[in-house]
Amino acid sequence: MSQVEEVLITSCKTSLQVWSSQGSGSMNTIHTYKNTGEVVTNSLNLINNRLVLTAHQGKPLLHVWPINSPDEIKNPRFILPGPANVCQVTPDGYYLVAGINRTLYVWQISSGILLTAQEIHLCAITCIAFSLNSSHILIGAANGCVLVYNFVHLISVDDTHYAQKELGKVKPTHNILHHTNAVTDIYVELTNINRRFVTSSLDNSFFIYNLHGGEPLLHVICNEPITSMKVDVTFWNIYLGHSGGDIVQFSLRNSASGLVHFTAPSDHLRFSGHGDRINCINLNRTNEILVSGSDDRCVIVWNVESKQILNKLELKTSITNVKFLLNTNLFDPLYQPKFIVKELQRNLEASTYKSYECCVYQDTSFTCQRNDGKYPNSDEVESLRKRLHFVSHVNHRLVKKLKSGTV
Known part of the structure; x- marks a missing residue:
């Protein structure tokens, strides 16, 4: 698929699979995880490239597999306080964060300790993102609100002693209220200097903000609701998945600050091939390959420069997640991934430190x-x-x- 050997993990409502091009034009399945339930959109997580974690749609469950095993870990079982709207693992693999209705829960993965439970939004949480060093967490909601927290403040020891009735004690660093409809995706720039972040929404627009001050730098209005978004690592291009099935590319290199009305782009900026809502978008490590999943039950692999379709996978149900993974010896049957996971505590009162x-x-x-x-x-x-x-x-x-x- 590219000079860097990578594999593609996809999930739909009935399956979770790993694909590889193996240097040929067709995609081949190299691994399948036995899945017993529908996977929540954008809930596919890799814990230090050792474990695969997903959330169960409509049930208070997480499913966890060793990365090279088809069989799910049955003991312990990972039971949540309620069905998760979204769940994410921090980039360092230490913490699990889940949005359950309006409340944000944070667990330490290795101990299962519930560190905090914050009822932070008036509407359901829709997306979660982290800065690269996990210093900040950003949470979007169905009412268009975006909250930015210092992650250390959110999980500090003092906050773990709050009773359940005292939820929401930690104040956000920024409370952003510019969107008028549900926030669908958040991306944080991969740098530690003058970091920016992007938010997309069903209100047909996306914003770019300064992470330090929280002020908007750019506001772009599109023709259709934005259902998924991906930004390349150079922060030069944003790829916007729309409800109608098209993916369009917006260049940031020559964009001035302020308000921009983004009209229908020319063909050389449009990825056309899907027939329904785009649920997920991802880029490989070199930003040469883009992959997208849609409600039309197709996964399409694109060449970014030419916008041509390289591969098209037709699955049985709507696509919920796509993710690239560097292919080393992770799927070798002799590889034994070792990582400590414990049963998740469901109450703050049970969370005690020694x-x-x-x-x-x-x-x-x-x-x-x-x-x-x-x-x-x-x-x-x-x-x-x-x-x-x-x-x-x-x-x-x-x-x-x-x-x-x-x-």
């Missing part, structure tokens, strides 16, 4: 006491000893600070 005060004498010997005044058991001590020993090899400066008591 904090420790440690006194370091050497890199591998120390004493510690829990915050409840009790001494930890031997397993906890051994676990802490191994963690500190690992840190001493990786970061000697941190160990010196621990010894001196400066941290």
Whole structure:
């Protein structure tokens, strides 16, 4: 499909599959996940390229598979407080975030601890996005509102002690109210300097904002409702999927700030091939290949420069997710992906932390006491000893600070 060897993961209402071109013109299935339910649109997540995670449409369930196994993980079961509208995993793979009706839930994946539950919108949550370093989380809603949070503030320890009746205590960094219909997608620029983000909506428009200040930089009005969106890594082009089935390309390189009315583009900026609403769009790592999924039950692989169809996959039901993945040895039957996942807690009151005060004498010997005044058991001590020993090899400066008591 490109010089960088990548595979394509697709989901529809009845199947979840991995495809590869294998250097030929046709697409071949190289892996299939046994799926027992409809996958929520834009809920396909990869956890550190070890696990595949999706949300079940209409049921309070998550499905998780080892990346090279067709069989779902049955124990533990991942039960949510309610059916998820959208779910996302942070780029570092540490946290799971789900929008359930109007409430945002955040779990630590390795422990299953529920870190926060914030009733943040007046309408249902429709999309979630993260900055590359997970410093910010952006949440869109069905009423057109977009909230921007500092992710550390959202999951801080103090907030985990709120009772369920005290939801919504954390205040957003920005509260953006420019859209007049449901927000369908959010993209955050992959840079740490003067970051921008893009929001698209069913109100026929998209906005570009400055992440630091939250002020709008560009407002573009299109002819049709925007149902899906993708921005290339250079932030030069935006690809807009519409309700009628077309995908159009908008160039940002020569766009001035302010309001722009984007009329029907010429053929060289239009991807024509779908016959129904576009649900998902993705680009490969080199931005040479675009893939799209639609309610017409087709996945189309496009050449970005020529806008020509390279491959067309006809599945049985509406397409809900498309995602590229770098193809290494992940699907080798001998590969054993190791990642700790625990049952998800459903109540904040059940979320408890064990904090420790440690006194370091050497890199591998120390004493510690829990915050409840009790001494930890031997397993906890051994676990802490191994963690500190690992840190001493990786970061000697941190160990010196621990010894001196400066941290």
